[in-house]
Amino acid sequence: MIETTLSAADLRSPPTVPPAMPVTEAAEYLRRPEVSVLPVLDDGSVVGVVTASDLVAMVAETDGRPSVRTIMSSPVTTVPPETTVSEAAERMRTAGVKHLPVVDDEGYRGVLSVTDLSPYLPRHHLSIEWRDDPLSIESDGGRERPPDDRRADSIM
Template sequence: MVVPVPVREVMVHDVVTVPPEAPVSEAIEQFRTRNIGSVVVESEGAVVGILTDSDLVDLLASGGSVAEHSVADCMTAPVRTVDIEAPIVEVSATLRDAGIDQLPVLEGERLAGLVSVAELSAYLPQCVLRQVEAHPDADREDWHYEYQDEGAEGLTVGDRVRFSKVVDEADIEAFARISGDENPVHLDASFAEGTRFGRRIVHGMLAASLFSAALARLPGLVIYLSQDVRFLAPVDIGDRVRVECEVIQDLGHGRYRLSTTGEDESGEQVLVGEAVVLVDPLPTDEAAPAEASAET
């Protein structure tokens, strides 16, 4: 489970709205001048639809003319919405199940904001944009976990947790879209050939994010407080990255300091650093430690 953060704490408050009878050209102008990817469609104070950049692409792909259509002709309706108090975990599940990447947020019947994958990704690293399809072989069977407990109850100095996965092309594309880090050394093979690396490489922060996956397997409700990291060597796309986190100090009051290290498929150390986490008791004794994780 995750810390129950309500969507009101992460949503965008400044939402652009248009009436359904507005010409599509008016919405496009809002997209251009406000640098946004959607507008919420309201009629008499009620949310009746949403118009996204994907809807506009569909209109143009079908041969439709922007000049001849109103927003009502191409908006997505009826529109899914979410309550302002809904936990962000439920919101992310709604986005995933519906195959969409943004939702209007309502307070009662009134529009209060908009939430998208971009906002949720800062809190829930499992969020990915719907345009990115995972590689068919990149499923969770390829994720390897191991927890080494020193024997004392709860988390103690010496406990270790390990995680590994293959960082593949789908991961690179998803991370670039979510983070906005479109450095061509990660995405453009021709450009990357001319760099000191001579080939495309994995985003450093993508590789480092595997520390979070490992820490999520510690017993208790694990909340990140800090992480420092040094990047020692590049990681090749398609390599299996292995990380290990070891508890090296009990700081008291549920706080622990851990060493964090990572190596590539050949065994070369590529990441090194330290993390500090806060570990709260699980809400119920029946919850499995492997399912408890959270980030602030």
């Protein structure tokens, strides 16, 4: 598989929001089908992300209408544009996140989601390790049996 870096991948650019934005305004963005995450930027730096899950948790846990700062997920797992797609997938897996903001020295560049990774990764990853010869042929009425097969002939 050829490794694609995130700088070559098609990153999405969802709306960004400031930490002081009221949650109700952030919710309006997240109502759009194409918006699954809102990167929270403070002075050009990603300081958090807000998802619909964060809003649901806020509604379940509070009666008020706090700002984005109080419900955003932080600290944020980010990656630079030089990160390969497979490295980004592994980073998502180990961090337990579904969105990775991509940042460089100049700041926020876009966001990568689990869904965005699917065209770049194989459907299945198999790791096969042969330890011994998997089959041996014995003279047993023409049947093949592994050497460690100790089952009675009546079972076979």
